[in-house]
Amino acid sequence: MFRRRERVSDPVTIWFCDRAIEAAADDSVAAALLAAGIACFGRRPVSAAPRAPFCMIGNCFDCLVEIDGETNLQACLVPVRGGMRIRPYPGYEPGNDIKMSEL
Amino acid sequence: MRHLDIAVIGGGLLGSAFAYGLSADGGRVGLIDEGDHAIRTARGNFGLVWVQGKGLSMPDYARWSRRSAYAWTPFSEQLHAQTGISVEYHRPGGFYVSLDEQEFADNLALLKQLRNEAGEDGYDYEIVERSALREQLPEIGPAVPGATYCPHDGHANPLKLLRALQEGFQLNGGVYTPRAKVTRIAPVTAGGFEIHCDGGHRFGCDKLVIAAGHGSVELGHHLDMEIPIFPVQGQVVVTERAQMTMAYPTNYVRQTDDGNYLLGPSARDVGFNDETETTTLRDITRRCTTAFPHLKHLRVQRTWAALRIMTPDGFPVYLQSEAYPEAFSFSCHSGVTLAAVHATDVSRWVLDGQIPSRYRCFHPERFNVPA
Numbered sequence: 001m002f003r004r005r006e007r008v009s010d011p012v013t014i015w016f017c018d019r020a021i022e023a024a025a026d027d028s029v030a031a032a033l034l035a036a037g038i039a040c041f042g043r044r045p046v047s048a049a050p051r052a053p054f055c056m057i058g059n060c061f062d063c064l065v066e067i068d069g070e071t072n073l074q075a076c077l078v079p080v081r082g083g084m085r086i087r088p089y090p091g092y093e094p095g096n097d098i099k100m101s102e103l
Numbered sequence: 104m105r106h107l108d109i110a111v112i113g114g115g116l117l118g119s120a121f122a123y124g125l126s127a128d129g130g131r132v133g134l135i136d137e138g139d140h141a142i143r144t145a146r147g148n149f150g151l152v153w154v155q156g157k158g159l160s161m162p163d164y165a166r167w168s169r170r171s172a173y174a175w176t177p178f179s180e181q182l183h184a185q186t187g188i189s190v191e192y193h194r195p196g197g198f199y200v201s202l203d204e205q206e207f208a209d210n211l212a213l214l215k216q217l218r219n220e221a222g223e224d225g226y227d228y229e230i231v232e233r234s235a236l237r238e239q240l241p242e243i244g245p246a247v248p249g250a251t252y253c254p255h256d257g258h259a260n261p262l263k264l265l266r267a268l269q270e271g272f273q274l275n276g277g278v279y280t281p282r283a284k285v286t287r288i289a290p291v292t293a294g295g296f297e298i299h300c301d302g303g304h305r306f307g308c309d310k311l312v313i314a315a316g317h318g319s320v321e322l323g324h325h326l327d328m329e330i331p332i333f334p335v336q337g338q339v340v341v342t343e344r345a346q347m348t349m350a351y352p353t354n355y356v357r358q359t360d361d362g363n364y365l366l367g368p369s370a371r372d373v374g375f376n377d378e379t380e381t382t383t384l385r386d387i388t389r390r391c392t393t394a395f396p397h398l399k400h401l402r403v404q405r406t407w408a409a410l411r412i413m414t415p416d417g418f419p420v421y422l423q424s425e426a427y428p429e430a431f432s433f434s435c436h437s438g439v440t441l442a443a444v445h446a447t448d449v450s451r452w453v454l455d456g457q458i459p460s461r462y463r464c465f466h467p468e469r470f471n472v473p474a
Binding site: 045 | 343344347360361362
């Protein structure tokens, strides 16, 4: 989906559910997840439509995730920190059910 | 210079409703819009299509609001059929929530008086005490003594409404001209008007509708019309999307089809200042979380302020120029509620060339005090 323009020289490890992800130290959480190929950050509460970052500048609120137990954080505004544990927006568990055609 | 049968100045909710309604008749209609740097009064819309509590001392306005609520169902269905855009109109009735006993008593007195003034027309509402209210609004807070319910109240998505009106207008053959601030309106001796805009656009037209929000005041002067309106600042708070819990819109909070909650209302007299202010935002969130405490657990997504239209008595100002009877000016506070009658009845008045006498009540002459 996305390819990094530069090789990550000094990666930190963050966790999306049980998956370890290598991120660049100056990534936002949203950038790190997208670079790792995670296309769905959760589902809309009413329609259950899959959601992913749209604006990457703090406006659209479609990148909400849970980080280290704190819910409803905007992944595009939070810098990564080694060991961070990220979970999708409450009410959604990631699986193989998200197709690119749904995005 | 492009010649139009009818020119509508103002691309907000009023102007777009007129442009949509007028273009359905088949004439050459143009919508002339200043652009997004204009004072967009429509940004203050909360999305209520609301009847309850309106029209004290002017039963004609109470009737007018109710007429529009009735017209909203066919109006929104027609927009949907024509443009494919659902404006998310629902009319489950609305609750006017009171936050304490005094407010409850005041609201009941207001509605009683409205019913008295309405006479044979009636004024539909029900008193809903706390225990019964919990069945309809399960998240209602413990401090709320009760509410009133009006079956005519509903809500819609104002953003989609604006888009659907402009889309429908263009499907009807109307011509939308953005980035065209009108600088001069000149009556033509042989009849009609010439409209000059920034950016070089010029239009000729037989009839003219001024619906330019706060800009209408200055434009009215070009045609000897005094339009008595002024700005009132309203702030809106929007929360993140959440599970649906509210089956009804209320005076303080409504939940959109996407699950967002909108919190309001507020009214500040600060001239043309459109900056948000924390005291007002605190008051809004306090009132709304008193009414619905579960909102405390949600994040606020955004807040903004807008400069809505107010008139000396809060009721619409509908005016036909006496010097140039082909020119009309329409201004009001409740652009969403009245969108349905603006697109139908009021557009018909313009096509017919006359505001019917029974709607003379909305003429600003009512503000004149006999000397």
